[in-house]
Structure formats: C-alpha cells, structure tokens
Amino acid sequence: xxxxxxxxxxxxxxxxxxxxxxxxxxxxxxxxxxxxxxxxxxxxxxxxxxxxxxxxxxxxxxxxxxxxxxxxxxxxxxxxxxxxxxxxxxxxxxxxxxxxxxxxxxxxxxxxxxxxxxxxxxxxxxxxxxxxxxxxxxxxxxxxxxxxxxxxxxxxxxxxxxxxxxxxxxxxxxxxxxxxxxxxxxxxxxxxxxxxxxxxxxxxxxxxxxxxxxxxxxxxxxxxxxxx
Numbered sequence: 337x338x339x340x341x342x343x344x345x346x347x348x349x350x351x352x353x354x355x356x357x358x359x360x361x362x363x364x365x366x367x368x369x370x371x372x373x374x375x376x377x378x379x380x381x382x383x384x385x386x387x388x389x390x391x392x393x394x395x396x397x398x399x400x401x402x403x404x405x406x407x408x409x410x411x412x413x414x415x416x417x418x419x420x421x422x423x424x425x426x427x428x429x430x431x432x433x434x435x436x437x438x439x440x441x442x443x444x445x446x447x448x449x450x451x452x453x454x455x456x457x458x459x460x461x462x463x464x465x466x467x468x469x470x471x472x473x474x475x476x477x478x479x480x481x482x483x484x485x486x487x488x489x490x491x492x493x494x495x496x497x498x499x500x501x502x503x504x505x506x507x508x509x510x511x512x513x514x515x516x517x518x519x520x521x522x523x524x525x526x527x528x529x530x531x532x533x534x535x536x537x538x539x540x541x542x543x544x545x546x547x548x549x550x551x552x553x554x555x556x557x558x559x560x561x562x563x564x
Contacts, residue, residue: 338562338563339373339561339562339563340369340529340554340556340557340558340560340561340562340563341369341370341372341373341561342373343554343556343563344370344477344527344529344554345370345373345374345377347525347527347552347554348475348477348525348527349525351474351475351524351525352446352474352475352524352525353441353445353446353447353474353475354441354446354447354449354470354472354473354474354475355370355446355447355448355449355473355474355475355476355477356386356449356451356467356469356470356473356475356476356477356523357448357449357450357451357452357476357477357479358451358452358467358469358476358477358478358479358518358520358521358522359452359454359460359467359477359478359479359480359518359529360452360454360457360458360459360460360479360480360481360494360518361454361457361458361459361479361480361481361483361484361531361532362479362481362531362532362558362559363450363452363454363479364389364390364395364450365558365559366477366479366529366531366558367383367448367450368383368396368397368398369558369561370448371383371397371398371399371418371446371448372398372418374445374446375416375417375418376416378415378416379415379416379444379445379446380413380414380415380416380417380419380443380444380445380446381417381418381419381444381445381446381447381448382413382419382420382421382440382441382444382446382447382448383397383399383418383419383420383421383448384420384421384422384431384432384437384440384447384448384449384450385422385429385430385431385449385450385451386431386434386437386449386450386451386468386469386470387431387450387451387452387453387466387467387468388425388428388429388430388431388453389422389428389429389450390428390429391425391428391429392420392429397418397420398418399418399419399420400417400418400419401417401419401420402419402420402421403419403420403421404421404422404423404424404429405423405424406432406436408421408436408440409436409439409440412443413443413444415445419444421440431468434470434471437449437470437472438470438472441470441472449469449470449473451467451468451469451470451473452466452467452468453466454494455494457492457493457494458480458481458482458483458484458487458492458493458532459480459481459484459489459492459493459494459496459503459511459518460493460494460495460517460518461493461494461495461496461511461514461516461517462495462516462517462520462521463495463516467520467521469521469522469523473523473524474523474524474525475523475524475525475526476521476522476523476524476525476526476527477526477527477529478518478519478522478526478527478528478529479518479529479530479531480508480511480512480518480528480529480530480531481530481531481532482530482531482532482533482535482536482555483532483535484503484508485503485504485505485508485536485540486502486503486504487502487503488500488501488502488503489501489502489503489507493511495516505540505543505544505547508544509544509547509548512528512548512551519551526552527552527553527554528548528551528552528553528554529553529554529556529558530544530553530554530555530556531556531557531558532557532558532559533555533556533557533564534557534559534560534562534564536555536564538564541555541564
C-alpha cells in the first residue's frame with residue numbers, strides 16, 4: 337500500500353508550510369503522523385493548535401521538545417526536530433496567540449495546526465465560530481471518518497444531535513458538499529481525507545471517489561499509513 341503521509345505531503349507540495357487540519361475523525365493522529373514524516377525528510381516541524389488539544393501527559397505527540405509559554409520564541413528549531421507548543425489549560429492544551437503562531441511559522445519549515453474540534457465524533461457540522469484556520473495557512477487537510485457509515489447521524493456527527501438519519505453514501509455525499517461540512521473555510525492547496533477506510537468495502541470506496549471526483553480526495557487509514 338502507498339504511504340498516506342507521503343501522498344498527502346506530495347499533494348500539498350512545497351507551498352504547504354503552514355498546514356491547517358480541520359474536520360473530524362483523526363486530526364491529532366494525522367498531525368502526529370505527518371510531523372514524523374516531515375521530520376524524517378529533514379524538516380523542522382511545529383505542532384500546535386488554534387483551538388484545544390489533549391495535553392502531552394495524555395497523548396504521545398512524539399516531539400523532541402514541548403513548550404507551554406512564549407519562551408518558544410527565543411528558541412531556534414533544528415532540522416529533524418518536532419516541537420509542540422500550546423498553552424497550559426486546566427483540562428486541555430490551549431491555543432497560543434495568533435501573532436505568535438505567525439512568527440513561528442516563519443521559523444519552522446513546516447507548521448501543523450489542529451484548527452478544529454469535534455469532541456471525538458466521526459463527522460462535524462460547523463458553527464459560525466469554526467474552524468479556526470489561521471489567515472497565514474498555506475494548505476488545508478479536511479478529515480472525515482468512514483467509521484460513521486451505517487450509524488445514526490445524531491450519534492456520530494457533531495452538530496447533528498437528534499438526527500435519526502443513517503449515514504450511508506448519499507448522506508456522506510451531501511455532508512461533504514454541505515456549506516458547514518468538512519470543507520468549510522479550506523484555504524491554499526487542500527485535500528479531503530476520508531479516514532478509517534480499512535474496514536470499508538472497496539466497492540464503497542470506489543463509488544465515493546467517483547462521486548467526489550471533482551475534489552482532491554484520498555481514502556485511507558491514518559492508523560496504518562495506507563491509501564485505499
């Protein structure tokens with residue numbers, strides 16, 4: 337199987353210096369995996385957020401250094417390094433000031449920004465307040481999870497509470513094109529990643545890709561680093 341992380345990096349290309357990760361169904365895992373991929377290529381990589389993240393004490397971000405204050409502004413990243421920066425919150429790691437992130441983007445060769453939240457759901461309908469994509473982002477990865485297939489929308493879609501519809505292919509097609517769906521606000525070179533495809537029949541994957549052939553779409557598995 338072709339590497340998912342390598343394929344995403346190839347699609348985004350050299351202009352993807354500040355990559356916003358939005359949507360639902362694997363954003364943090366994608367950020368960690370992509371950071372490892374870029375670091376292996378000799379890049380200096382910043383992992384951060386414009387919303388909230390799980391604290392490093394509960395999540396392995398695989399970083400070389402961790403910062404929780406503006407002290408990071410006096411550091412100089414090295415090649416192959418992965419550095420985590422988010423402010424210390426009571427329950428979560430919180431977004432640093434946007435101006436600090438802008439300055440840091442100029443120092444790191446790649447910045448990965450988790451710019452959305454979905455409370456662990458597979459899908460998300462956005463509100464007017466999100467996603468929080470930095471104005472200086474140069475690329476966007478929008479996620480959804482194919483684990484939602486066959487389940488009640490109200491159970492798996494953040495922002496769809498009470499929706500009794502079952503998530504099937506027609507539902508996903510409407511969801512993808514919804515103005516408040518996963519592609520809301522995408523900027524720069526972007527890609528739609530349908531994650532957790534390892535348990536989905538290939539005929540379903542092929543049909544989804546045909547329906548969304550007008551979009552830059554990848555079906556794969558962040559967990560396995562595979563494309564289907």
